[in-house]
Amino acid sequence: MARTSTDHPREHTPFLSRPGVRRLAPFVLLTVIALVFIFENRTSVEIRLLIPLVTMPLWGALLIAWGLGLLACLIALWRRPDRHGRRPKK
Incomplete structure (x- = not known):
């Protein structure tokens, strides 16, 4: 007998538990902190480029x-x- 979509309802994964979100969250947090730090420093400075x-x-x-x-x-x-790719062939 063929299974239908109602046999096994799809489980709902919370947004913050998804792997893509868990990998991206630290990057977004550090980016926001870095940009706030960058734009709070508005003074002019002399920089030697070689x-x-x-x-x-x-x-x-x-x-x-x-x-x-x-x-x-x-x-x-x-x-x-x-x-996480293929394993080398023996």
Whole structure:
């Protein structure tokens, strides 16, 4: 006898218990904290970029550093071998 959708009702998973949300929540929390910190620092500072000396708002320098760090993390994750993929053949 074929099963119908009413035989086994689908269980409801709470939103915060879903794996995708549990992986994304710390990233969102740290991003919000970092952005608040970045935009609270509005003074101008002098920054040496190898040879030239530039004056820019501190929030701009922090935002650039945060973006470069995020890019480095994404590249590192992209280059990491698949941990949950297929097992090597024997």
